[in-house]
Amino acid sequence: MKRKTIIAANWKMNGNLALVKEMSQQLNALQISDNVEVIVCPSFPYLSSLSDSITHGQLYLGAQNANEHDKGAYTGEVSTDMLKELSVKYVVLGHSERRALYKETSTLVAHKVKTVLEAGLTPILCIGESEIERVSEQTETVLASQLQPVLDELGIEAFEKIIVAYEPVWAIGTGKTASPEMAQATHHFIRAFLAQVNESVAAKVPLLYGGSVNASNSNELFAQADIDGGLIGGASLKVDEFITICSTAKGLN
Numbered sequence: 001m002k003r004k005t006i007i008a009a010n011w012k013m014n015g016n017l018a019l020v021k022e023m024s025q026q027l028n029a030l031q032i033s034d035n036v037e038v039i040v041c042p043s044f045p046y047l048s049s050l051s052d053s054i055t056h057g058q059l060y061l062g063a064q065n066a067n068e069h070d071k072g073a074y075t076g077e078v079s080t081d082m083l084k085e086l087s088v089k090y091v092v093l094g095h096s097e098r099r100a101l102y103k104e105t106s107t108l109v110a111h112k113v114k115t116v117l118e119a120g121l122t123p124i125l126c127i128g129e130s131e132i133e134r135v136s137e138q139t140e141t142v143l144a145s146q147l148q149p150v151l152d153e154l155g156i157e158a159f160e161k162i163i164v165a166y167e168p169v170w171a172i173g174t175g176k177t178a179s180p181e182m183a184q185a186t187h188h189f190i191r192a193f194l195a196q197v198n199e200s201v202a203a204k205v206p207l208l209y210g211g212s213v214n215a216s217n218s219n220e221l222f223a224q225a226d227i228d229g230g231l232i233g234g235a236s237l238k239v240d241e242f243i244t245i246c247s248t249a250k251g252l253n
């Protein structure tokens with residue numbers, strides 16, 4: 001099954017207009033392998049300038065969150081319609097920082113996935129286990145419990161339009177990366193879990209790995225059979241490093 005390689009930058013609450021300018025200039029000039037897509041997800045205030053600066057046909061804009069409601073009295077929140085006006089195509093949902101710091105449950109994340117899909121945007125659904133869950137061999141149970149509410153609310157068909165990002169919490173921003181073999185085994189589990197419901201949908205779902213991906217480890221990770229690219233935090237803020245990751249990624253899955 002031929003799938004695209006997707007490289008998504010999650011700037012988190014970092015970056016500024018200077019980074020928007022430099023990153024977009026460098027990315028616009030980049031030779032990117034066919035079948036590779038690059039998505040940049042800055043904080044909301046920078047979406048507009050990034051949207052104006054992107055000219056490369058394989059470069060897309062993503063948001064780091066969206067509200068589950070269409071509009072209304074939700075001070076401080078951002079709707080999918082607002083994102084669409086800025087040419088956003090992807091929305092990161094259920095990032096472990098939002099689950100841990102803002103108490104987003106898997107049920108809420110499933111509601112957000114529904115809202116984002118109904119708006120015609122593509123969710124990047126983040127799932128992942130903590131260190132203690134990995135050590136106590138709970139990884140598969142945790143991942144299943146994060147996927148199941150989306151299956152319950154939207155059915156397997158929704159996964160035709162969802163990107164899943166597997167991000168072990170213990171590897172995010174820590175410099176600890178899952179080995180390519182460990183990441184591949186977990187990605188294989190995720191695909192097999194979805195395949196129990198529908199094999200052909202599962203075979204097509206893009207599965208990204210996230211957790212301390214950098215220019216030195218990206219190619220080995222992305223070469224694994226069930227890894228279709230990465231969600232990249234820290235390394236996506238360093239223009240040279242992110243450019244190396246994008247320019248050396250091959251769309252060969």
Ligand code: PEP
Binds near residue numbers: 010012171174213235
């Ligand atoms: C992330 O925040 O999604 C992430 C993977 O961060 P980092 O690459 O810094 O570990």
